[in-house]
Amino acid sequence: MASPLLFLVLIVVAPAAVLLLALSFLVCPRPVKIPVKGRHVFITGGSSGIGLALAKRAAREGARVSILARSLPKLEDARDMIRVTTGVEVAIYSSDVRDGAAVQKAVDAAGPIDVLICSHGVFVPQELETQSIEDIKFMVDVNLMGTFHLIRAALPGMKRGGGPRSISLMSSQAGQVGIYGYTAYSASKFALRGLGEALQQEVINDDIHVSLIFPPDTETPGFVQESKIRPEVTSKIAGSSVGMKADDVAERTLNGIKSGSFIVPCNFDGLMLAIATCGLSPQRSYLMAFCEVTCAGLLRFVALCFQWGWYATIEKCSARKK
Ligand SMILES: NC(=O)C1=CN([C@@H]2O[C@H](COP(=O)(O)OP(=O)(O)OC[C@H]3O[C@@H](n4cnc5c(N)ncnc54)[C@H](OP(=O)(O)O)[C@@H]3O)[C@@H](O)[C@H]2O)C=CC1
Numbered sequence: 001m002a003s004p005l006l007f008l009v010l011i012v013v014a015p016a017a018v019l020l021l022a023l024s025f026l027v028c029p030r031p032v033k034i035p036v037k038g039r040h041v042f043i044t045g046g047s048s049g050i051g052l053a054l055a056k057r058a059a060r061e062g063a064r065v066s067i068l069a070r071s072l073p074k075l076e077d078a079r080d081m082i083r084v085t086t087g088v089e090v091a092i093y094s095s096d097v098r099d100g101a102a103v104q105k106a107v108d109a110a111g112p113i114d115v116l117i118c119s120h121g122v123f124v125p126q127e128l129e130t131q132s133i134e135d136i137k138f139m140v141d142v143n144l145m146g147t148f149h150l151i152r153a154a155l156p157g158m159k160r161g162g163g164p165r166s167i168s169l170m171s172s173q174a175g176q177v178g179i180y181g182y183t184a185y186s187a188s189k190f191a192l193r194g195l196g197e198a199l200q201q202e203v204i205n206d207d208i209h210v211s212l213i214f215p216p217d218t219e220t221p222g223f224v225q226e227s228k229i230r231p232e233v234t235s236k237i238a239g240s241s242v243g244m245k246a247d248d249v250a251e252r253t254l255n256g257i258k259s260g261s262f263i264v265p266c267n268f269d270g271l272m273l274a275i276a277t278c279g280l281s282p283q284r285s286y287l288m289a290f291c292e293v294t295c296a297g298l299l300r301f302v303a304l305c306f307q308w309g310w311y312a313t314i315e316k317c318s319a320r321k322k
């Protein structure tokens, strides 16, 4: 009779090995390393929160850093802080991403970009029924249209560049799962997923690599403001994922960009969420592809457990309001 070990090898190890081998050929686009040192990193939203943490980290790693945002005083403060903490002089560009012409002017002035990080963003959490159409348009115009303006302005120069380049879009875990109070915000962040998947197919032959970053609640000035107005249900559901510091998100973001990852989760909850929502996004890592293939079913069960808890919370909070 075959020994139990042999039986185990036959039904578990062998199929796993065959799957891993197949995936090492299947994953595409192929793995890539994107250097940051000595290259031009252009970060929108670089005067605050995650964008500022990214600018500091990229400066420390020897990149030439440009940061774009609306408020010039905040940009100047950010430049001074980066100079003091890293000794690096970053370039600042005051522009509203909703203004395509102004964005084009800033990008032309900054010169060709090797790593574009779209970290600008606004978030006004509120139930759709009571939210003004102006606030809805505000989030879509800044988070989505602003990103289109940046990519269109940067792409021609990036295509003329040398070596692997990156376009990174700061999404959110609310861009992987719709959350109560985030109808417009989630819509604007889900849209970045479709933009990124389509764009990656259009620019892969130019050695340009797209990354989507999915942070949880992150301690930033924007989050402090948001927390004052966020519905209780939104905070409870968002609290399902462990919050992070901006610098830790920046570290995961930069590591994800340098490894050319298309989906960049920032914490363990985000890793589970990324596998549960991987859909038809590109996967360059055959180990991650192995996890996606083998854990999809289990993580769908985990996701349903989260959903069960969230709807129980929604019911409890609405009962309390009555
Ligand atoms: N904080 C969090 O919990 C999370 C944040 N994110 C995402 O991370 C990104 C950064 O968020 P966070 O650091 O918290 O935000 P902050 O509010 O701290 O910073 C936002 C940055 O974007 C800039 N910005 C805002 N609107 C515009 C605009 N119209 N044109 C140009 N720049 C603009 C701001 O500068 P200025 O106002 O001067 O223009 C600022 O530099 C956003 O995309 C957000 O959706 C994702 C998940 C979690």
Ligand SMILES: CCCCCCCCCCCCCCCC(=O)[C@@H](N)CO
Binding pocket: 123, 172, 173, 174, 177, 179, 215, 216, 217, 218, 223, 226, 237, 238, 239, 240, 241, 269, 270, 272, 273, 276, 299, 300, 302, 303, 306
């Ligand atoms: C297999 C399933 C696992 C699921 C675990 C993770 C659950 C995620 C909950 C959603 C978190 C939403 C954070 C929004 C952060 C943000 O963008 C705002 N602070 C605005 O900036």
